[in-house]
Amino acid sequence: xxYFIILSLWxxxxxxxxxxxxxxxxxxxxxxxxxxxxxKCLRYMKYIxxxxxxxxxNTCEEVYHLPQNGTIKLYKELTCPLDSFELLIFxxxxxxxxxxxxxxxxxxxxxxxxxxxxxxxxxxxxxxxxGKGAGMPCFLCPHPxxxxxxxxxxxxxxxxxxxxxxxxxxxxxxxxLFCNMCNCLVLLPQxxxxxxxxxxxxxxxxxxxxxxxxNKKATPLEDGATLHKGCILCDELLxxxxxxxxxxxxxxxxxxxxxxxxxxxxxxxxxxxxxMVDPKMSFRxx
Ligand SMILES: [Zn+2]
Ligand SMILES: [Zn+2]
Ligand SMILES: [Zn+2]
Ligand SMILES: [Zn+2]
Ligand SMILES: [Zn+2]
Numbered sequence: 001x002x003y004f005i006i007l008s009l010w011x012x013x014x015x016x017x018x019x020x021x022x023x024x025x026x027x028x029x030x031x032x033x034x035x036x037x038x039x040k041c042l043r044y045m046k047y048i049x050x051x052x053x054x055x056x057x058n059t060c061e062e063v064y065h066l067p068q069n070g071t072i073k074l075y076k077e078l079t080c081p082l083d084s085f086e087l088l089i090f091x092x093x094x095x096x097x098x099x100x101x102x103x104x105x106x107x108x109x110x111x112x113x114x115x116x117x118x119x120x121x122x123x124x125x126x127x128x129x130x131g132k133g134a135g136m137p138c139f140l141c142p143h144p145x146x147x148x149x150x151x152x153x154x155x156x157x158x159x160x161x162x163x164x165x166x167x168x169x170x171x172x173x174x175x176x177l178f179c180n181m182c183n184c185l186v187l188l189p190q191x192x193x194x195x196x197x198x199x200x201x202x203x204x205x206x207x208x209x210x211x212x213x214x215n216k217k218a219t220p221l222e223d224g225a226t227l228h229k230g231c232i233l234c235d236e237l238l239x240x241x242x243x244x245x246x247x248x249x250x251x252x253x254x255x256x257x258x259x260x261x262x263x264x265x266x267x268x269x270x271x272x273x274x275x276m277v278d279p280k281m282s283f284r285x286x
Contacts, residue, residue: 029056036074038062039085039105047072052133055104064104066090067120068133075101081146082111089170090137096185096245098178099170100137101148107135112142117181139166139180150180153197156207156233159244160184167197167210176245177232185245189238191215193226202231212238 032046041059048054053072055064066072067090075089080103091099110118120134138148146152154164155177163181175188175195188195193213200209214226220237221228230238 029058032056035072036086036088036104037079039080039083042084045104064108065133065135066104066107067102067135067137069093070097078148080106082106082143087138087148091170095174098176098185099168100139100166101169102135102137106141107137110136110140154180154208155197155210156205156231158182158184160246167195183246186232187243187245188212188232189214189220189241191218198229200229202234204234205231207231207233210238 028048028050029046032048034044035047035055036045037043038045038057038060040062041057043057043059045055045057045064048056051068053066053068055066056062057064066088070090070092072088072090075087078087078101079085080087083103083105085103085105087101087103089099089101091097117140118134119137119140138146139150139153141149142151143149144151148169150164150166153166153169155167156165157163158165158179158181161179161182161184163179163184165177165184165186166180168176168178172194173191175190175192177186177188178184188210189212191214193215194211195213196211198209198211201207202209209229209231211227211229214221214228216224216226219226220241228237232238232242
């Protein structure tokens with residue numbers, strides 16, 4: 001009988017804590033501001049900024065954890081093609097802080113297998129149980145047609161690790177690429193009006209061809225032209241304008257610039273031997 005009393009006291013406490021927690025949570029949820037639409041019910045979810053930052057859909061009664069230590073905004077009312085949730089853009093503070101889009105739903109339940117390094121999981125030290133706030137932003141997403149995924153925003157292999165350098169979509173005018181795995185950062189031509197990825201690949205190194213729309217007043221192109229497309233590793237103009245902030249050398253393996261194709265591998269090697277091969281870039285046709 002004694003144990004029974006202890007057990008019921010314990011159960012009572014748990015029940016109480018639940019009630020307490022729910023009361024606190026609904027207060028929190030009430031104080032949150034509407035931020036983005038839920039892909040299931042299409043109503044606005046509330047953003048709860050107190051740690052851990054979350055989105056809460058009142059209708060679906062679902063909580064979506066968000067990355068920590070930065071600011072979060074609606075991203076141009078764009079939606080995720082997989083689940084119709086509105087995308088958010090997360091920005092880390094400071095001039096070198098990266099910004100990236102994320103879908104609240106995919107961030108919490110990555111839709112693809114084989115994504116073993118979740119953003120924010122490293123610091124927790126346990127990748128099996130990444131903890132609140134860790135998840136899959138678009139820059140880790142291998143979705144082949146989404147405009148924000150690794151496949152369409154990934155430019156080239158990281159010189160430091162196995163990751164991919166991805167374009168920071170809102171870094172204008174201080175355009176940059178950042179690695180989706182380490183803290184390698186590459187500054188692109190500063191002050192450009194626009195830098196965007198294209199569907200084309202460099203025939204020499206398989207990096208993504210990017211398009212730069214230079215500022216009219218500061219264009220390095222002849223005759224005041226502003227549009228230039230090229231590979232940031234092989235195009236001499238673009239390569240001369242990029243700056244690696246963190247990370248070692250930044251060039252194609254082997255010869256670069258004028259020596260293209262004259263390196264160890266010679267001309268006949270063709271694609272496939274001396275290029276930087278990023279396994280993550282080969283998700284094309286996935
Ligand atoms: Zn909902
Ligand atoms: Zn999604
Ligand atoms: Zn996506
Ligand atoms: Zn890296
Ligand atoms: Zn190239």
